Amino acid sequence: MQVPASKRPSSLTALSDELAEAVRQAGRSVVTVHCHEGLAASGVHWRRGVIVTADHVLDRDAAIRVELPDGSTVRATLAGRDQRVDLAVLQIRAVGLPTAQFGDAASLRVGHMVLAVGRHSERGLSASWGVVSAFGRGHATVAQGSRSIYLDLTIYPGFSGGPLVADGGRIVGINTLAARGAAHSIPNAVVEDVVGDLLQKEYAWRR
Numbered sequence: 001m002q003v004p005a006s007k008r009p010s011s012l013t014a015l016s017d018e019l020a021e022a023v024r025q026a027g028r029s030v031v032t033v034h035c036h037e038g039l040a041a042s043g044v045h046w047r048r049g050v051i052v053t054a055d056h057v058l059d060r061d062a063a064i065r066v067e068l069p070d071g072s073t074v075r076a077t078l079a080g081r082d083q084r085v086d087l088a089v090l091q092i093r094a095v096g097l098p099t100a101q102f103g104d105a106a107s108l109r110v111g112h113m114v115l116a117v118g119r120h121s122e123r124g125l126s127a128s129w130g131v132v133s134a135f136g137r138g139h140a141t142v143a144q145g146s147r148s149i150y151l152d153l154t155i156y157p158g159f160s161g162g163p164l165v166a167d168g169g170r171i172v173g174i175n176t177l178a179a180r181g182a183a184h185s186i187p188n189a190v191v192e193d194v195v196g197d198l199l200q201k202e203y204a205w206r207r
Contacts, residue, residue, distance in 0.1 A: 018167075019115065019127075019129060021169065022115060022165055022166075022167070022168060022169040023115060023117055023125065023127045023165065023169070024125075024169070025101070025168070025169025026100075026101075026115075026117050026163055026165040026169045026170075026171055027069065027117055027119065027125040028069065028098040029044055029045040029097070029098045029099055029100045029101070029163075029171075030042060030043070030044060030045075030069070030117055030118070030119045030125065030162055030163060031043045031044070031045060031051060031066050031067060031068055031069065031097075031119060032066070032067035032119045032120065032121055032158075033051070033053045033057065033058075033064065033065075033066055033067075033076070033090070033161060034064065034065040034066070034067065034073075034121075035057065035058045035059065035060060035063070035064040035065070035076075037059060039157050039158055040067070040120070040121055040158055041053055041054060041057035041158060041159075041160050041161045041162075042117075042118040042119050042120075042158060042159055042160065042161045042162030042163075043066065043090065043161045043162070044100050044161075044162065044163050044171065044174065045094075045097050045098065045099050045100060046089075046099065046100055046191070046195060047099060047195070048099060049091055049092055049093065049094070050079070050089060050090070050091060050092075050195065050199070051066055051076060051089070051090040051091070051092055052087060052088070052089060052090075052161070052174055052191060052195060053087075053088050053090065053160075053161030053174075054086050054087065054088065054160040054161035054174065054175075054176045055081045055082060055083050055085075055086045055087055055088040056083075056086055056160065056176070057088075057160050057161055058078070058081065058088055061078050062078070064076040064077070064078060064090060066090065066092050066094075067119075067121060068094060068097060069097075069119070069125075074092050074093060074094055075092070076090040076091065076092045077090065077091050077092075078090055079091050079198055079199055079201075080197075080198030080199070080201070081198070082194050082197075082198065085186060085190060085194055086176045086186070087174065087186065087191060087194045087195075087198075088161075089194075089195055089198045089199065100163065100171045101169065101170055101171065102170060102171055102172070102188055103166045103167070103168070103170025103171060103172045103188075104170075104172070104188075105149065105164075105172040105173055105187035105188045105189065106187075106189075108132050108149065108166065108172065109132065110131075110132050110133065110134060110135070111131055111132065112131060112132045112166070113129070113130070113131055114129075114130065114131065114132055114151065114153070114164055114165065114166055114172070115127050115128065115129055115130075115153075115164070115165040115166075116128040116130075116151070116153055116154070116155055116156075116159055116162060116163075116164060116165075116175050116183070116185075117159075117162050117163050117165050118156065118158050118159035118162040119158075119162070120158045126156065126158075126159070128153045128154045128155070128156060128159065129153060130151055130152045130153025130154070130183075131151070131152050131153070132149060132150070132151060132152075133150050133151055133152040134150040135147040135148065135149060135150065136148030136149075136150060136178075136184075147187065148178075148184060148185075148186070148187070149164065149172075149173055149184065149185040149186075149187060150178070150182060150183070150184055150185075151164070151175075151183040151184065151185060152183070153183055154183065155175055155176070155177055155183045159175060160175060160176050160177060161174065161175070161176070162174070162175050163175065164185040171188070172185070172187065172188055173185035173186050173187045173188060173191070174186045174191050
């Protein structure tokens, strides 16, 4: 039986539903990081017990709290920070918090639709929608030379340290602000290398 055209979901509705589901999926591993006088930031549960956020949002090395998606709050310890890449790694004890599901940042092309996702204490899960606008030079700290991802979307206050989300809710990077406030994302490969180094302690304080 053919469904009347008036009752079929429009392409716009279908796209909206896909974007909303992508935010929901990614948001399961997105937390709020409290370590700044004033506005909190976002973070991603990268590995079990490991939170990744942006380095510039931390104004101290202690008294850090992480607010989980269910509203509960846990203490966090700073495992290390790398100012050159603008990443910091925290460690927490949290049971049942899903870890990030990753996509392939290398498959992104200019013009691909992406989402910046953050979690705010008052507004909860939040999102900004746009496209990949350009790719920059590879990060000097990473041997394979992954490209920086520049974005045509808004990194709202509190979004720094949150994930860049692609099709299916897969996380492909960590969002921050580049020079002159440009929206920018650090690809998964770079983040993973930095996380590994910082957790080894010997590189825990790279300036």
